[in-house]
Amino acid sequence: xxxxxxxxxxxxxxxxxxxxxxxxxxxxxxxxxxxxxxxxxxxxxxxxxxxxxxxxxxxxxxxxxxxxxxxxxxxxxxxxxxxxxxxxxxxxxxxxxxxxxxxxxxxxxxxxxxxxxxxxxxxxxxxxxxxxxxxxxxxxxxxxxxxxxxxxxxxxxxxxxxxxxxxxxxxxxxxxxxxxxxxxxxxxxxxxxxxxxxxxxxxxxxxxxxxxxxxxxxxxxxxxxxxxxxxxxxxxxxxxxxxxxxxxxxxxxxxxxxxxxxxxxxxxxxxxxxxxxxxxxxxxxxxx
Amino acid sequence: xxxxxxxxxxxxxxxxxxxxxxxxxxxxxxxxxxxxxxxxxxxxxxxxxxxxxxxxxxxxxxxxxxxxxxxxxxxxxxxxxxxxxxxxxxxxxxxxxxxxxxxxxxxxxxxxxxxxxxxxxxxxxxxxxxxxxxxxxxxxxxxxxxxxxxxxxxxxxxxxxxxxxxxxxxxxxxxxxxxxxxxxxxxxxxxxxxxxxxxxxxxxxxxxxxxxxxxxxxxxxxxxxxxxxxxxxxxxxxxxxxxxxxxxxxxxxxxx
Amino acid sequence: xxxxxxxxxxxxxxxxxxxxxxxxxxxxxxxxxxxxxxxxxxxxxxxxxxxxxxxxxxxxxxxxxxxxxxxxxxxxxxxxxxxxxxxxxxxxxxxxxxxxxxxxxxxxxxxxxxxxxxxxxxxxxxxxxxxxxxxxxxxxxxxxxxxxxxxxxxxxxxxxxxxxxxxxxxxxxxxxxxxxxxxxxxxxxxxxxxxxxxxxxxxxxxxxxxxxxxxxxxxxxxxxxxxxxxxxxxxxxxxxxxxxxxxxxxxxxxxxxxxxxxxxxxxxxxxxxxxxxxxxxxxxxxxxxxxxxxxxxxxxxxxxxxxxxxxxxxxxxxxxxxxxx
Numbered sequence: 001x002x003x004x005x006x007x008x009x010x011x012x013x014x015x016x017x018x019x020x021x022x023x024x025x026x027x028x029x030x031x032x033x034x035x036x037x038x039x040x041x042x043x044x045x046x047x048x049x050x051x052x053x054x055x056x057x058x059x060x061x062x063x064x065x066x067x068x069x070x071x072x073x074x075x076x077x078x079x080x081x082x083x084x085x086x087x088x089x090x091x092x093x094x095x096x097x098x099x100x101x102x103x104x105x106x107x108x109x110x111x112x113x114x115x116x117x118x119x120x121x122x123x124x125x126x127x128x129x130x131x132x133x134x135x136x137x138x139x140x141x142x143x144x145x146x147x148x149x150x151x152x153x154x155x156x157x158x159x160x161x162x163x164x165x166x167x168x169x170x171x172x173x174x175x176x177x178x179x180x181x182x183x184x185x186x187x188x189x190x191x192x193x194x195x196x197x198x199x200x201x202x203x204x205x206x207x208x209x210x211x212x213x214x215x216x217x218x219x220x221x222x223x224x225x226x227x228x229x230x231x232x233x234x235x236x237x238x239x240x241x242x243x244x245x246x247x248x249x250x251x252x253x254x255x256x257x258x259x260x261x262x263x264x265x266x267x268x269x270x271x272x273x274x275x276x277x278x279x280x281x282x283x284x285x286x287x288x
Numbered sequence: 289x290x291x292x293x294x295x296x297x298x299x300x301x302x303x304x305x306x307x308x309x310x311x312x313x314x315x316x317x318x319x320x321x322x323x324x325x326x327x328x329x330x331x332x333x334x335x336x337x338x339x340x341x342x343x344x345x346x347x348x349x350x351x352x353x354x355x356x357x358x359x360x361x362x363x364x365x366x367x368x369x370x371x372x373x374x375x376x377x378x379x380x381x382x383x384x385x386x387x388x389x390x391x392x393x394x395x396x397x398x399x400x401x402x403x404x405x406x407x408x409x410x411x412x413x414x415x416x417x418x419x420x421x422x423x424x425x426x427x428x429x430x431x432x433x434x435x436x437x438x439x440x441x442x443x444x445x446x447x448x449x450x451x452x453x454x455x456x457x458x459x460x461x462x463x464x465x466x467x468x469x470x471x472x473x474x475x476x477x478x479x480x481x482x483x484x485x486x487x488x489x490x491x492x493x494x495x496x497x498x499x500x501x502x503x504x505x506x507x508x509x510x511x512x513x514x515x516x517x518x519x520x521x522x523x524x525x526x527x528x529x530x531x532x533x534x535x536x537x538x539x540x541x542x543x544x
Numbered sequence: 545x546x547x548x549x550x551x552x553x554x555x556x557x558x559x560x561x562x563x564x565x566x567x568x569x570x571x572x573x574x575x576x577x578x579x580x581x582x583x584x585x586x587x588x589x590x591x592x593x594x595x596x597x598x599x600x601x602x603x604x605x606x607x608x609x610x611x612x613x614x615x616x617x618x619x620x621x622x623x624x625x626x627x628x629x630x631x632x633x634x635x636x637x638x639x640x641x642x643x644x645x646x647x648x649x650x651x652x653x654x655x656x657x658x659x660x661x662x663x664x665x666x667x668x669x670x671x672x673x674x675x676x677x678x679x680x681x682x683x684x685x686x687x688x689x690x691x692x693x694x695x696x697x698x699x700x701x702x703x704x705x706x707x708x709x710x711x712x713x714x715x716x717x718x719x720x721x722x723x724x725x726x727x728x729x730x731x732x733x734x735x736x737x738x739x740x741x742x743x744x745x746x747x748x749x750x751x752x753x754x755x756x757x758x759x760x761x762x763x764x765x766x767x768x769x770x771x772x773x774x775x776x777x778x779x780x781x782x783x784x785x786x787x788x789x790x791x792x793x794x795x796x797x798x799x800x801x802x803x804x805x806x807x808x809x810x811x812x813x814x815x816x817x818x819x820x821x822x823x824x825x826x827x828x829x830x831x832x833x834x835x836x837x838x839x840x841x842x843x844x845x846x847x848x849x850x851x852x853x854x855x856x857x858x859x860x861x862x863x864x865x866x867x868x869x
Contacts, residue, residue, distance in 0.1 A: 036653045084838060091845070093652050094600045098798060099841045105791060106834025113828065220787070224664065227657050235653065263672055269665045276658050277646060338746065364748035372746075378739035389736045392729060393748035402728040403721065409728070456747045 003135040008257040009250055014142045016249025017149030018208040022222060023229035023241035024156065025200030031236030032173050032193045035085060036093065038100040040201050041223030042107035045216060047073045047202025048209030049115060052122045062125050062210075070202045077198025081191050089190075104219070111216035119213040122206075145207040152203055153242060160238075165192055173236070201226075221265070228268035232275055234282025243284060289352060291316050291491050292337065292368075292460055297346035299332055299515075306332040308515040309346070314460070319482065319492045321502045323526075324512035325535055330495040331373050333512065334464055338370045339363045350460075365393060367459030371449045371466065373495075379438035383429065383448055386437050387420040390455030394419075423451050427481060443474040450481065461485060463494040467501050479505055503527065511535070561712060565705040574704045576817055578776060581711035584812035585718045585769040587796045588805075589762035592722065595802035596731065597758045598738030599651065602790050603643065603659030604766050606666045607636040609785035611767025612774035613670070613677060616686045619775070625689035629771045636767020637760055644759035648752055660790075667785035682781030686774050707776045714772055715809075718765045723805055725761070734758055735803075795833065799840050801847025810848050 022044060029037050050072050054065035080103060088095050126140035160166035165188075171179040172189045180186050201222075209218070229248050233240025248268055256264040275282060290313045299307040307329045314320045322330050335341040337348055339360040348356045350366055378386045395416055401409040424430040427447050432440060437448060446466060453461060463482070467475045479501055486492055496502050502509060502523070509526045511519040513535040519526055526532055565574060590604050611632035618628035647658045670677045677683065689701040689710065701707060725731055733754045736744035741751055774780045783789075792815065800811020819829055844850070 030653065034653070036656060084842065088842065093656070094594075094598075095841055095845065097600055097653075097656055098794060099838055101791060101794065102834045102837030102841065104834070105837065106831050109828075109830035109834060113831065227660075231654075231657060263668065266665060266668045266672075269661045269668070272658065272661045273646070273665070276650060276654065276661075340742070360742075360745040361748050361750045364746060370746050372742070376740050376743040376746075378736060378743065380739050381735065385732075389732045389744075390747050392733060392736070395729060397729060402730065403724050405724060413728075452743070452747065 004257060005254070006134070006136050008253040010136050010138055010142075012250030012253030013246070014145055014211060014249070015208075015253060016246035017146050018204045018222075018245075019225055019229050019249050020242045020245025021149055021152060021200050021204040021207075022226040023233065023245045024153065024238060025197035025204075026226045027230045027233070027236055027238065027241040028169075028200075029194055029197040030230065032169060033085075033089075033190050034093065035096045035194075036100065037194075037197070038097060038223060039080075039104040039107060040197070040226050041219030041221070042104050042111075043073050043077060043198045043201040043219075044205035044208075044222045044226075045111060045214070045219035046076060046107065047205030048122070048214035048218065049111065049205075049216075050202075051206040051209065052120055052214050055123050056120070062123070066203075066206050069206055070199050073202035073205075074195040074199040078191055078195040081194040085194065086187065086190070104223070108216060108219055115216055117216060119215040121213050122210045124210050139211075141211050145211050148203070148207055152200070156200075157238075165189070169193060224265075225268060228272050230282075231272050232283060234284045237282060237284045240282050240284035244282070247283075290314065290349075291318075291351065292493075293349045294337065295347045295349070297333070297336060297348060298344045299329075299336055299341055300344045305515050307336060307343075307512075310512070310515075310517055312510060312517070314491060314493055316491050317486060317489065318507045319486055319494070319505055321506040321509045322493065322495045322512060323497070323499075323502055323509060324518075327514075328512040328535075329515040330512055331464060332515075334370060334462055334495060337363075338368060338462060364456060367457070368462070369453045369456045369458035369460070370462035371446075371453055371464055373464040373468075375442070375445050375449055377437040377440075377445055377448055377452070380436065382434050382436055383440065383451075384417075384420055384424065384433040386448060387423055387451045387455045388416055390452035391416045391419060392456070394455070394457050420451075420455060423454050426454075426484070427451050428477070443470055446470070447478070447481075450478075450485075454485070458490055460491045460493065463492065463496075465495055465497065467496060467498045475501060562709075565708050571704060574708055576820055577813075578704065578707050578711045580813040580816040581708075581715045582769045582773050582776075583792070583796060583816055584715050584809045585711075586766050587793050587800065587808035587812045588718050588722050589765045589769075590793050590797055591802055591804075591808045592725075592734070592758040592762045593755065594797065595804070595807075596726065596734040596738060597755050599648075599755065600656045601659045601759070601762075602656055602787075602794075603647075603661075603663040604762060604793065605785055605787070605789045606643070606663040607640060607763040607766040608770040608773070608789065609666060609670065610639050611636045611770025612780045612784045613683070613770075614767070615771035616683045616774045616780055617676070619687045620683065620685075625687065625775060629689075629768065632771035633764045633768040636770070637764040639767075640760040640763025641756070644756045644763075648755045648759065663785060663787070663790065667782060670785055671782045677782075680782055682779060683774075684779045686778045686780070688778070689775055701775070707772070711772050711776070714765075714768055718768075719805070719809075721761070721765075726805060730754065730757065738803075791833075791837075795837055795840070798837070799844070799847055801849035804847070804849050807847050807849045814848070 022040065026037060026040050029035050047069050050069035051065045054060045054068055055062055060068070084099055084103070085096065088099060124141055126144060128139065130137040130139050160170060168179070168184045168189050169192070171182065171184055172186060176186065225248065229244040230241055232248060233244030248271070252264050252267055255267045292314045294310055294312040297307060297310040297312070298305070310333065322333065324330055332341065336343050339358050339362065343356060347354060350368065355363060355366065378389060381389070395412045397409045397412050421430065421433070424433055427450060429444055429447055429451070432444060437445065440448060446469070450463070450466065466482070467478050470478065475498060482492055482494070482505055506523055508521060509523055510517060511526060511532050518531045518535060519529045564577070586604065586608060590601065593599055593601050614635045615628040615632040618631055619625055643659070643662050647655055647662070650658060671679055673679070691697050691699045699706065701710065733744065733749045736749055737751045737755060745751055770784065773784070796811035796815045797808055798811070799815065800809065801807025819833070
């Protein structure tokens with residue numbers, strides 16, 4: 001019983017890492033730009049696929065592919081922000097929701113056409129044999145995923161606290177108008193934020209894609225999960241996104257292990273409804 | 289019986305006391321002005337008595353009924369209608385349509401009447417439309433009736449605000465800085481309008497910075513500073529009140 | 545502007561509508577028209593909460609699915625179509641009230657996400673509660689509607705023509721109700737919430753109640769549409785809760801023109817017909833749809849119905865520029 005519990009907890013940690021990275025990106029984009037990015041999952045998917053093709057087709061080193069894939073997705077995000085989101089910035093949330101849905105549809109279906117719906121396995125330099133920590137089985141891939149996720153989150157935190165752009169972002173997050181008055185280039189901050197959020201989604205895509213597999217439709221579920229976590233943790237809250245990500249990851253793993261796998265995905269949605277009913281600002285959120 | 293009365297009305301935002309223990313009273317057909325330096329709590333007071341903020345402590349009574357925790361639309365039903373410090377109009381509809389929307393409370397067609405478009409329903413619609421035109425006439429902006437509200441110049445948007453409020457058949461009309469941002473010509477216009485409104489039997493409470501307007505129009509004045517009432521009385525008394533002058537010393541209030 | 549057609553012109557138009565099945569159009573075209581009618585009803589419904597009240601709902605597909613399953617399950621259990629049809633509307637309405645009661649306390653992005661959450665939960669319930677819904681296998685052999693009036697009528701809806709009249713009838717009913725509501729005090733209250741909610745509240749409008757009304761009325765008609773769909777297709781599965789229906793409805797609403805009455809109808813028929821006629825590009829169809837949505841939002845935010853106005857003002861602007869020389 002205990003072993004089963006620990007095993008599921010461990011699995012949950014892997015999923016949780018992915019969820020946390022996705023959610024941080026999404027909540028950052030929402031908190032700063034007030035944009036609900038429905039294409040977030042597709043950016044995650046692109047990350048996975050770019051990394052897959054770089055390693056599988058071009059034989060590039062896994063870690064290098066990781067970096068290149070992230071940069072490529074950040075580029076995609078940047079282009080979208082500059083050409084589609086920026087002109088419509090003043091138009092309200094309905095408009096931005098629609099346009100990101102449009103991007104999501106386009107990316108997903110183009111991916112389906114180009115890369116076929118068959119799931120693909122990403123070749124990694126890690127040994128497929130599971131290690132045992134006590135009674136828990138875990139592969140090197142998974143360990144890498146968890147460590148990488150933690151590292152990224154720590155680096156992100158440092159960036160936000162110490163660097164100039166990080167401070168600019170925090171100022172804009174607090175109050176857009178005051179930040180502009182203080183000389184912050186809002187356009188640059190927005191573009192950087194969206195690119196950064198895309199990059200975080202891409203990292204999640206590579207990490208989880210390497211642990212499981214990549215397929216063009218993986219984005220849809222990822223978007224749902226990211227939204228759930230963001231609501232759970234509070235729209236706009238970074239600690240909330242991280243905490244919420246791990247809570248959801250582990251709750252799902254435990255649920256799947258002890259209740260049923262079919263309704264596993266429903267756990268998240270039930271969380272959402274409960275939270276929105278009783279604590280709309282989320283577990284860690286700020287009151288709006 | 290006072291029309292509106294507050295007893296020890298208090299509002300704290302965190303540790304900040306925006307309105308503290310305010311006792312206030314206004315009688316029917318009076319024009320009362322609420323003045324005070326910036327940040328004195330005037331708009332917070334308005335928001336409290338119109339249901340947009342919940343008081344931390346204290347009570348509000350309207351015609352002896354306790355209305356302390358009612359919501360804005362419930363207060364509107366009782367005849368308390370307000371305008372806003374930052375102009376609020378319905379930007380995407382025409383001036384006439386906006387005023388018609390204002391008369392929402394004044395008709396109550398039955399849902400079946402709406403669905404079957406009975407003669408009674410149509411008559412009510414016509415009534416409401418005519419009333420809107422009358423109000424626009426009364427306020428002098430009838431020639432703007434088909435312009436979208438967002439395309440009106442600022443001064444006329446403020447008049448439109450009053451038009452929409454009047455359409456709701458107020459008993460107590462609260463005007464939040466009606467003359468702010470207006471040139472002397474427009475200010476005179478608004479002042480005359482307030483007199484005309486009172487002639488119709490409506491009680492008016494206004495927050496205003498323009499002292500010419502305030503001194504000329506008010507039956508009595510209440511002065512707030514840092515959330516507390518520091519003086520109340522006739523314009524003449526307020527003008528000479530030492531506390532009031534001290535509160536405003538160093539305060540440069542500009543009109544328009 | 546309310547146009548006043550003379551009663552004669554309306555009668556003529558109605559006569560035309562009723563005679564459509566007898567025109568020289570193929571069975572396939574009739575199928576598209578039927579689906580178009582059903583979507584038109586759904587988009588008209590979505591338009592109430594999203595176009596008029598101004599809150600984007602991604603959950604309306606839930607009412608479509610609920611209506612479809614209610615109607616299917618009841619008729620499979622022996623209940624007459626007409627009772628099941630009404631029940632579908634009622635059950636969808638009840639779901640609308642419950643979901644609306646919870647979700648309409650929130651606004652903006654929160655409302656968008658929580659309505660989506662509800663739709664997804666219902667989809668998951670449908671996929672997993674196999675004893676009721678047969679899960680991914682779905683319900684088949686859904687009975688056809690019938691009308692039995694002793695000595696007078698004995699019809700089974702076995703032909704597309706029957707479903708054309710049924711869906712047309714539903715569309716006309718929905719159109720009538722929406723038209724009346726929108727052009728009344730209720731419609732004005734909806735618009736006032738969209739245009740400035742604080743101002744609306746200050747003149748006595750209970751924003752929550754009116755938003756709820758828009759949501760529930762929309763839910764009822766969407767549920768009725770679901771019922772018609774179920775009996776027309778005779779088979780329904782979890783894809784009656786699918787997000788792609790939500791996306792279609794959004795495209796139809798935006799491209800047609802939200803906040804108008806004709807817009808949803810135009811959008812529904814254009815975007816039911818268009819993908820079918822783009823069959824050649826079937827493979828790329830959905831990708832193209834995504835691009836269309838992006839461009840529509842950027843270049844035609846007020847939809848197709850706004851095109852005549854924009855063309856006219858464009859012409860006027862050019863005339864003005866060149867007229868003075």
